[in-house]
Amino acid sequence: SPSDPDLVERARAAKEKLGDKVFVLGHHYQRDEVIQFADVTGDSFKLARDAAARPQAEYIVFCGVHFMAESADILTGDEQKVVLPDLAAGCSMADMATAEQVAECWDVLTEAGVAEQVVPVSYMNSSADIKAFTGKHGGTICTSSNARRALDWAFEQGEKVLFLPDQHLGRNTAVRDMGMSLEDCVVYNPHKPNGGLTAEELRGAKMILWRGHCSVHGRFNLDSVNDVRERIPGVNVLVHPECTHEVVSAADYVGSTEYIIRTLEAAPAGSKWAIGTELNLVRRLANRFASEDKQVVFLDKTVCFCSTMNRIDLPHLVWTLESLAEGNLVNRIEVDKETEAFAKLALERMLALP
Ligand code: 13P
Ligand code: SF4
Numbered sequence: 296s297p298s299d300p301d302l303v304e305r306a307r308a309a310k311e312k313l314g315d316k317v318f319v320l321g322h323h324y325q326r327d328e329v330i331q332f333a334d335v336t337g338d339s340f341k342l343a344r345d346a347a348a349r350p351q352a353e354y355i356v357f358c359g360v361h362f363m364a365e366s367a368d369i370l371t372g373d374e375q376k377v378v379l380p381d382l383a384a385g386c387s388m389a390d391m392a393t394a395e396q397v398a399e400c401w402d403v404l405t406e407a408g409v410a411e412q413v414v415p416v417s418y419m420n421s422s423a424d425i426k427a428f429t430g431k432h433g434g435t436i437c438t439s440s441n442a443r444r445a446l447d448w449a450f451e452q453g454e455k456v457l458f459l460p461d462q463h464l465g466r467n468t469a470v471r472d473m474g475m476s477l478e479d480c481v482v483y484n485p486h487k488p489n490g491g492l493t494a495e496e497l498r499g500a501k502m503i504l505w506r507g508h509c510s511v512h513g514r515f516n517l518d519s520v521n522d523v524r525e526r527i528p529g530v531n532v533l534v535h536p537e538c539t540h541e542v543v544s545a546a547d548y549v550g551s552t553e554y555i556i557r558t559l560e561a562a563p564a565g566s567k568w569a570i571g572t573e574l575n576l577v578r579r580l581a582n583r584f585a586s587e588d589k590q591v592v593f594l595d596k597t598v599c600f601c602s603t604m605n606r607i608d609l610p611h612l613v614w615t616l617e618s619l620a621e622g623n624l625v626n627r628i629e630v631d632k633e634t635e636a637f638a639k640l641a642l643e644r645m646l647a648l649p
Contacts, residue, residue: 306609316353318356332612358612364377369426379607448648455501463513471549513538531547533558565588566590
């Protein structure tokens with residue numbers, strides 16, 4: 296829907312008043328009405344790297360979800376304040392791994408006698424607590440654009456990986472990109488005693504996958520792929536690695552949101568693409584590439600927004616920018632010092648990956 300012109304003008308005026316004091320970051324899944332005010336857009340990796348790019352900005356307004364704002368706070372100086380325009384913009388996947396559950400999992404691994412061999416690799420889409428756990432136990436963070444490199448690194452440090460919280464990204468990277476077999480992977484269910492696994496199963500596994508998933512990408516299935524191939528002959532199916540293994544296996548191309556954009560930029564005129572990721576991004580790409588004669592459609596027939604990403608809308612952005620312009624620091628995201636130190640260790644290991 297088109298943005299309210301009055302709100303657009305208020306956002307513009309508040310941003311202008313703030314000038315260099317504010318730096319607005321926007322994830323690719325944000326609404327058009329919000330993304331138009333982003334100084335930088337990107338996937339999770341790019342935004343983590345770019346968060347520290349404007350040390351002179353007092354406020355970093357993060358148009359994305361809570362774990363991204365936490366990561367930006369961890370990676371920037373104390374004088375820079377990270378602000379999330381709606382505090383209810385969480386991530387259901389990140390919520391699937393709590394600090395208590397992960398500590399309990401580590402006890403299970405210790406009792407099975409495998410903990411010394413295990414290197415944790417945590418997806419960016421996790422709380423600062425989980426990132427701190429990862430740093431404390433010698434592990435690294437990864438995003439969908441460097442999961443392969445993170446796993447290669449982890450298997451140089453140890454024999455097994457505990458991958459959390461997205462089982463699909465873990466499995467897809469291990470099996471599709473690294474040639475492991477499905478039998479090398481076991482799934483740890485935090486809601487079952489001992490994760491639902493025997494000590495023998497843990498000893499036999501190379502990848503211990505946390506039982507988490509993204510509800511948005513979980514909506515795509517094999518039928519979505521088969522239907523679109525039937526509807527649009529010659530279509531290229533391009534999906535995000537948070538999709539299930541079945542969907543990823545049936546797709547032609549797999550990668551992060553930034554990869555999806557680059558792939559479409561490089562595609563020849565006349566080509567056809569079905570995209571399996573969040574709908575704000577797919578709609579924006581469909582509009583953008585229509586003029587270049589590239590057909591871009593959403594992979595599924597049903598609508599599939601990320602409801603928490605969508606919480607950041609123009610009214611919340613206007614309220615945030617106007618508050619900051621009046622000197623009111625609202626919705627600050629601040630990770631406590633001890634958590635920050637260990638989480639930073641894990642994030643810096645990711646940033647140092649080759
Ligand atoms: P990327 O932007 O890293 O591809 O991540 C997608 C996602 O689900 C972010 O929440
Ligand atoms: Fe979380 Fe999925 Fe939304 Fe990304 S798209 S923020 S993983 S729920």
